[in-house]
Amino acid sequence: xxxxxxxxxxxxxxxxxxxxxxxxxxxxxxxxxxxxxxxxxxxxxxxxxxxxxxxxxxxxxxxxxxxxxxxxxxxxxxxxxxxxxxxxxxxxxxxxxxxxxxxxxxxxxxxxxxxxxxxxxxxxxxxxxxxxxxxx
Amino acid sequence: xxxxxxxxxxxxxxxxxxxxxxxxxxxxxxxxxxxxxxxxxxxxxxxxxxxxxxxxxxxxxxxxxxxxxxxxxxxxxxxxxxxxxxxxxxxxxxxxxxxxxxxxxxxxxxxxxxxxxxxxxxxxxxxxxxxxxxxxxxxxxxxxxxx
Numbered sequence: 079x080x081x082x083x084x085x086x087x088x089x090x091x092x093x094x095x096x097x098x099x100x101x102x103x104x105x106x107x108x109x110x111x112x113x114x115x116x117x118x119x120x121x122x123x124x125x126x127x128x129x130x131x132x133x134x135x136x137x138x139x140x141x142x143x144x145x146x147x148x149x150x151x152x153x154x155x156x157x158x159x160x161x162x163x164x165x166x167x168x169x170x171x172x173x174x175x176x177x178x179x180x181x182x183x184x185x186x187x188x189x190x191x192x193x194x195x196x197x198x199x200x201x202x203x204x205x206x207x208x209x210x211x212x213x214x
Numbered sequence: 215x216x217x218x219x220x221x222x223x224x225x226x227x228x229x230x231x232x233x234x235x236x237x238x239x240x241x242x243x244x245x246x247x248x249x250x251x252x253x254x255x256x257x258x259x260x261x262x263x264x265x266x267x268x269x270x271x272x273x274x275x276x277x278x279x280x281x282x283x284x285x286x287x288x289x290x291x292x293x294x295x296x297x298x299x300x301x302x303x304x305x306x307x308x309x310x311x312x313x314x315x316x317x318x319x320x321x322x323x324x325x326x327x328x329x330x331x332x333x334x335x336x337x338x339x340x341x342x343x344x345x346x347x348x349x350x351x352x353x354x355x356x357x358x359x360x361x
Contacts, residue, residue, distance in 0.1 A: 112243035114277040143244040146269040162302035
């Protein structure tokens with residue numbers, strides 16, 4: 079992919095959005111193993127029920143990995159200076175997560191501030207994030 | 215209430231190795247089909263010496279420490295009351311499969327809101343590589359629900 083240049087980007091530019099596969103129990107089992115986050119609340123429905131939850135639910139960091147994919151699908155990873163998110167709401171089994179991003183500010187040092195959002199099929203925001211990228 | 219004397223407390227430092235197979239597994243688990251994160255040849259074509267550590271995987275490596283419950287145990291937190299509130303990364307250098315990364319975490323702050331119904335612990339971790347170069351800084355905000 080041709081690398082983007084700072085001078086070519088305008089405030090308001092949209093990043094290519096990401097449509098994740100619907101969250102399944104397999105999704106959560108794979109993320110449990112790959113991430114090393116073995117908290118049973120995400121994979122063991124008996125445990126989740128005992129903890130007062132209706133069901134297992136997704137790791138917040140799975141959603142953040144999707145946000146990161148929005149950025150690395152747009153610029154090379156070495157351009158990323160910062161990535162952050164607030165975990166706003168729980169992502170449930172069956173949710174179809176869409177992640178979007180847009181450039182909100184051009185900063186000094188050829189850096190851009192990008193807002194990132196992960197939302198479900200009803201538009202409910204799950205993660206509200208931000209990235210700083212530095213371009214040539 | 216979590217004892218505020220732990221503000222500034224250094225947690226045990228540790229070193230973890232970055233394994234290529236684990237990075238491929240993480241790519242699969244996060245639906246990432248970008249060959250840069252899966253295929254060494256594609257990574258090299260993109261200018262990387264090995265498979266790169268993707269942006270959020272530093273958090274996973276931080277969980278690979280000998281005692282992932284070190285902070286909870288120190289602060290006496292019941293993990294059933296824990297929520298991940300915020301996560302922040304600052305990046306200074308790329309990291310790759312084969313790297314040996316040293317994590318140095320500390321309890322940066324403990325504070326509460328809503329009259330103590332919610333307590334927050336901010337952990338800050340610096341990550342350096344085998345050459346002593348600063349790679350990343352992580353900030354994890356944990357929320358502890360009371361009542």
